[in-house]
Amino acid sequence: MSPPVPVLPALLSEPERPALRFADRALTYGELGTAAGTLAGRISGAGRVAVWATPTLETAVGVVAALLAGVPAVPLNPKTGERELTHIVGDSAPALVLAAPGDELPSALAGLKRQDIAVDTAAKPDTPARLPAEPDDPESPALIVYTSGTTGAPKGAVLPRRAITTTLDALAEAWEWTADDVLVHALPLFHVHGLILGVLGPLRRGGEVRHLGRFSAEGVARELGAGGTMLFGVPTMYHRLAETLDSDPELAKALAGARLLVSGSAALPVYDHERIAAGTGRQVIERYGMTETLMNTSVPVGGGARPGSVGLPLRGVGLRLVEEDGSEITSYDGETVGEIQVRGPNLFSGYLNRPDATAAAFDGDWFRTGDMAVRDADGYVRIVGRKATDLIKSGGYKIGAGEIENALLDHPDVREVAVTGEPDPDLGERVVAWVVAADPERPPSAEALADHVAAQLAPHKRPRTVRYLESLPRNDMGKIMKRALRHD
CATH class of the missing domain: 3.30.300.30 (ANL, C-terminal domain)
Structure with missing residues (x-):
């Protein structure tokens, strides 16, 4: 059964409720609806749009506008080199690029029409936002996110609305994520972790996003101490927090007061798990996902401390381990290593313009992740590395x-x-x-x-x-x- 649409049902529910804050600039849900709705009208029917994905309010508004308009958005990493960026633009063929006013764009984007993302945080809308109806087809492409290109030219993973809503709702269940949560993070906005989980996740729930712009222990302490309830980060960030704990009692207090600390994108070393737990009394939980699959597993809230584990499959996700010959591993012994394969509504539609690569990525309807893992007796998954x-x-x-x-x-x-x-x-x-x-x-x-x-x-x-x-x-x-x- 298809998950519910629209992607952002909370957008008109409480217009005065805080939605986004980047440094000292913020939007309520009503203001976000007005800004994104206006932009959606301008880009409707554009085919695809690129988004110059800086860690700013404008990027978040641009992606929300694309969702409202039913136009697939291609987030672009501003640090991408000229050659790789040229490939991504040529492969995705966007009709225009969305950027914040004043952003200097590289020559690889010179041939694209530019549409500035106008966000005036001082202007208060006189009337409630009138938003276009989102596409009602759950298979409609929402985002095209490019892989890192470690084994060749980056490939564009086409993420349908169905995958986004399924993942976010499954995480809401596992993490007891509600509209009362205030998420703090400083992740880039050109990939799954920072953009889909870190921006669209809170907006789907009706909660608030506070983006630091640039990661710092001081910023984490400030925002968690001022009402933040959740923190998303990568291991490098948590390592820096662990290093700072002993000399910063305000950081220790802020982390201790958070409801949920989540690490992802790579394994968090057990040593850092233990240092944070000892210094704050809070456990960091890990989850596991990929660009092509969004989220597959997570340690659930209340699941107990599991350093080194990425938890259990999320609702709707099928997960198995296989040998090199493709035969399924049925043991749950914590020792037998196999490749993770997954299936479910969280998966992408395929690689843009690459039917060969799409076909090679699947074993029947199971996606070959390339990640190697073992399973403990209770089903918890521990990743031991990449197959390659x-x-x-x-x-x-x-x-x-x-x-x-x-x-x-x-x-x-x-x-x-x-x-x-x-x-x-x-x-x-x-x-x-x-x-x-x-x-x-x-x-x-x-x-x-x-x-x-x-x-x-x-x-x-x-x-x-x-x-x-x-x-x-x-x-x-x-x-x-x-x-x-x-x-x-």
Whole structure:
């Protein structure tokens, strides 16, 4: 059965209720309806529109306007390089680009008609907003979000309205998310986490979004301390919060008062879980999703502390683990590693202009995520890494890099770590640890780290090689770019 439409039923429910705040600029639901409704009238029938997705009020208004107009929006990362941006614009073929007045756009967008997103926060509407009727087809494309392009040119994942509403409603159930919640975050607005969960999620519930513009521990403390109830972040952000807790009692108090702390986009190290729990009394919960699937699993509210786990499948999501030959793994032993495949109404419609890539991504109606995981006896899922970069086949064993990384991060002399596999004439692959030491002048020895892992996990999972770095290569979301780790 199709989920309910429209995507934003709360838009006209309480016009005086706060909706969006970016720094010192804010809109009520009535003001958002007026601004987005006016823009929707201008872009109606445009085919597709690109959105220059800066972390601003204008971006949020532009995406809401596209939803109201029934026009697919293509969020563009302002930090994307010229070559990649040219590919995305050529592939998605938007009719125009939405941008904030004064935004300087790169030459890759020079051929597009520009439509400024007019948002006057000082102007109060005289009459209630008159909004266009949203499309009533749940399969109508809402967003085209481009993948990171780590294995080739970025692909545009077509996300229908059905996937967005299904995911947001399932998360509302798992997180007990209501209109009374005030979400604080500082995530970019060109991807699923920051835009769909972080902006459309609260707006669908009728709650409030407070975007920091730029992440800082001070901003988190300020907004959570002033009525914020939820915080969304990525592991890099939570790591910085954990580092600041001991010296900032106001931050500790603010985090302790939050109803829900959610981390996503990559695994949050167990060490940071434990530091935040010890300093605030609050547990960070994790969820798991992808651009193509939106959200698949989450630790539910009241589900208990589960550091290292991404929880249970959300309502409506089918999830299975499979062997390399495609056979299903039926064991729930916390040890057997398999690739995650999912199916359900949360999935994308396909890759834009890429029927071949779309077909290759599915095993029947199951989407191949490329993520490797184990399942505990109660069904909780623990991701151990990506099939392409984090599955290490050593001495006849299948080893997930993620569990070794968590073990190494538990060592007091390790600040950051990434684990990869490298060819080995005897083992097939050997486990390699790339370590950022807590004290670069006195790094832990390779033998000490190997013994530490062997004692916590198993001898065959210990790193055979340790390489020391000053820092790990990361992308804009804080994910470690393992493909950049090479030994000459």
